Amino acid sequence: MSIDWDSLVKTYDVRGLVGISLTTEIVSALAAGFVDELEAAGQDVIVGHDMRDSSPEFAKAFADGARARGANVVSIGLCSTDESYFASGSLNAPAAMFTASHNPATYNGIKFSRAGARGVSMDTGLGAIRDRAKKYLETSIGQVTQPGSFRELDVLSAYAKYLRDLVDLSSIRKLKVVVDAGNGMGGLTVPAVLGESANLSQLPLEIIPMYFELDGSFPNHEANPLDPKNLVDIQKAVVEHNADIGLAFDGDADRCFVVDENGNPVNPSAIAAIVARREIARERASNPDAQITVLHNLLTSRIVQEVIALDGARPVRTKVGHSLIKDEMARTNAIFGGEHSAHYYFRDFWGADNGMLAAMHVLAEFGSQAKPLSAFAKEYDPYNLSGEINSTVSDVPAAKERIRTAFAGRADFEEFDGITAQGKPADAGSWWWFNVRSSNTEPLLRLNVEASNQALMIQIRDEVLKLIQQKA
Numbered sequence: 001m002s003i004d005w006d007s008l009v010k011t012y013d014v015r016g017l018v019g020i021s022l023t024t025e026i027v028s029a030l031a032a033g034f035v036d037e038l039e040a041a042g043q044d045v046i047v048g049h050d051m052r053d054s055s056p057e058f059a060k061a062f063a064d065g066a067r068a069r070g071a072n073v074v075s076i077g078l079c080s081t082d083e084s085y086f087a088s089g090s091l092n093a094p095a096a097m098f099t100a101s102h103n104p105a106t107y108n109g110i111k112f113s114r115a116g117a118r119g120v121s122m123d124t125g126l127g128a129i130r131d132r133a134k135k136y137l138e139t140s141i142g143q144v145t146q147p148g149s150f151r152e153l154d155v156l157s158a159y160a161k162y163l164r165d166l167v168d169l170s171s172i173r174k175l176k177v178v179v180d181a182g183n184g185m186g187g188l189t190v191p192a193v194l195g196e197s198a199n200l201s202q203l204p205l206e207i208i209p210m211y212f213e214l215d216g217s218f219p220n221h222e223a224n225p226l227d228p229k230n231l232v233d234i235q236k237a238v239v240e241h242n243a244d245i246g247l248a249f250d251g252d253a254d255r256c257f258v259v260d261e262n263g264n265p266v267n268p269s270a271i272a273a274i275v276a277r278r279e280i281a282r283e284r285a286s287n288p289d290a291q292i293t294v295l296h297n298l299l300t301s302r303i304v305q306e307v308i309a310l311d312g313a314r315p316v317r318t319k320v321g322h323s324l325i326k327d328e329m330a331r332t333n334a335i336f337g338g339e340h341s342a343h344y345y346f347r348d349f350w351g352a353d354n355g356m357l358a359a360m361h362v363l364a365e366f367g368s369q370a371k372p373l374s375a376f377a378k379e380y381d382p383y384n385l386s387g388e389i390n391s392t393v394s395d396v397p398a399a400k401e402r403i404r405t406a407f408a409g410r411a412d413f414e415e416f417d418g419i420t421a422q423g424k425p426a427d428a429g430s431w432w433w434f435n436v437r438s439s440n441t442e443p444l445l446r447l448n449v450e451a452s453n454q455a456l457m458i459q460i461r462d463e464v465l466k467l468i469q470q471k472a
Helices: 024-037 055-068 081-091 126-138 156-166 186-193 228-240 268-286 302-310 322-332 355-366 373-378 396-407 454-469
Strands: 014-017 044-049 072-078 095-098 107-114 150-152 175-180 205-210 245-249 256-259 293-297 314-318 336-338 344-346 389-392 411-415 419-423 432-438 444-451
Touching: 024 055, 024 107, 024 126, 044 055, 044 081, 055 072, 055 095, 055 107, 072 081, 081 095, 081 107, 081 156, 081 355, 156 186, 156 355, 175 186, 175 228, 175 355, 186 205, 186 245, 186 355, 205 228, 228 245, 228 256, 245 355, 256 355, 268 293, 268 302, 268 336, 268 344, 268 355, 293 302, 293 322, 302 314, 314 322, 322 336, 322 344, 344 355, 389 454, 396 411, 396 419, 396 432, 396 444, 396 454, 432 454, 444 454
Parallel strands: 044 072, 044 095, 072 150, 175 205, 175 245, 293 314, 293 336
Antiparallel strands: 014 107, 095 107, 245 256, 336 344, 389 444, 411 419, 419 432, 432 444
């Protein structure tokens, strides 16, 4: 069997084509490697999965491999990724979640957690798990003297109650909310957390559901709200229903995108600023003298660090990356972390990301004032971002050198997750920055630009793009 392990095992998770690069044999070997690397024999290991057709079979194969190496498998069945983090955190046990997130139906994958929902990346165990799995595939998975047990556990109600206890929505004004689950796991978790399917009290929310049927073939659109074409349906629905707000979840429901009453997307950086302000205030109320830290990755809008600092907390800039930010949350004891890609991390959720919790914070803050969402969100989105622009580049180092040469004297450069250029002061109140990062897996350069005004952002964006795409 010829396996391209480098394309299968990514920096932060496992992701591959079902039946081609990801098979039940590979999954069982990864399970055995996971248990050995985490020394989890004799301990609980949580296994959950999304609604993809291949997920139950893969979850079973993982359970078989884990039990063979002595782990006691706790199957939580159908769940969102943040629900698997809840199980890992509340039970203090390692976990494996089967999902390919927003990828098409032909893909599946695994997101690993250490006990307490701590991340597992290439540098913190994933590489070692891969190497152990390689050996097990070459030989076989040797069964230990005392194989592990298997039991099932439903955590949805406990997960829903935990989130309700973190964010009180009972006293907000009545909101009409369109929710697009994209046929993903939000179709299971939204009715439990925001509705009454988990036997919790009714909230002042009128939920208008879209595509709540769990269907891993994604018959309506890809469960990837980061792509504008997948927001078209919810944008129309919000306007047609005269709704106050729209929420769009990705396939495994760990990311949430927000749409205003006019059908316009709300910048994820604005969401990060809103949630940061709430979390800072909550921490300050319970611990007035606390030194408060909030993380934001280097691609979020300037407004995020401004809000954090204005509210008396310490903004800490991070590189982009799921497991990396989880590690930073633990290292700095940060109360919250926000990414430009709509990943939001919470200390009160074991440092893990949770799109549902971010959505609840937005509903709480927005529902506690009278402005429409477009006006409310604009206060947290005063600048001009390009959004991420990807270009295929044959010679990445050459492209970066062209950029450095062209902007020499006009910008200060920093090597921090790619190259970041900060424009040197020119006109009063006029500023810009851009970041160019290489993809981990493809010959791509990713460009993000922000400026104090639209014309300046477009000027810098177009100049850098021309340099990136210039033929050698």
